[in-house]
Amino acid sequence: MKRLLTILGLATLASVAGAVIVETEPNNTFGTANVITRGPSPWADVGVMSLTAGGGDVDFFSINLFEGEFITIITTPIEDPYSDPDTILGLFDNSQNLLEFNDDAGSGFGSAIRWQAEYTGVHYIAVSGFGDDDFVGDHSEDGAYILTVSTVPEPATLLAIGAGLAALAARRRKK
Ligand SMILES: [Ca+2]
Numbered sequence: 001m002k003r004l005l006t007i008l009g010l011a012t013l014a015s016v017a018g019a020v021i022v023e024t025e026p027n028n029t030f031g032t033a034n035v036i037t038r039g040p041s042p043w044a045d046v047g048v049m050s051l052t053a054g055g056g057d058v059d060f061f062s063i064n065l066f067e068g069e070f071i072t073i074i075t076t077p078i079e080d081p082y083s084d085p086d087t088i089l090g091l092f093d094n095s096q097n098l099l100e101f102n103d104d105a106g107s108g109f110g111s112a113i114r115w116q117a118e119y120t121g122v123h124y125i126a127v128s129g130f131g132d133d134d135f136v137g138d139h140s141e142d143g144a145y146i147l148t149v150s151t152v153p154e155p156a157t158l159l160a161i162g163a164g165l166a167a168l169a170a171r172r173r174k175k
Pocket residue numbers: 023025049050051052057058059
């Protein structure tokens with residue numbers, strides 16, 4: 001019940017914020033990856049996913065990145081906060097080659113990846129359970145986790161945006 005309320009609460013928040021990342025099983029392969037719809041950078045979104053009971057679940061998502069952008073991907077286990085399910089996380093390019101892998105980030109068994117896109121186009125995010133190093137679904141982890149994804153433009157663009165906003169604020173102050 002508590003989890004249902006949490007999900008309903010998040011759904012309400014999502015309708016306010018206008019978006020949330022959703023998973024639709026089966027999303028166990030590159031071909032069935034759930035598409036993450038994103039906005040222009042800086043952008044962030046979040047969703048509650050789960051590794052299906054009985055183990056063996058892999059969750060694939062696809063996202064478009066622009067060359068030079070930084071993407072940050074975080075899984076937060078919520079069954080036993082930060083430790084269950086014990087996730088692994090992978091970022092793949094459009095040829096399904098592994099770009100970056102993470103098991104445990106900081107304290108707990110959640111995972112995190114930071115990456116600067118080397119090309120503009122589709123990238124894949126894969127989440128699975130510990131013991132499944134090649135994302136084929138041979139692990140015994142199950143439970144809910146939060147997936148957080150954010151993108152920021154390359155630093156030069158971000159600085160330009162910051163300078164633009166500062167100039168705008170200065171103009172407003174003058175008026
Ligand atoms: Ca799942």
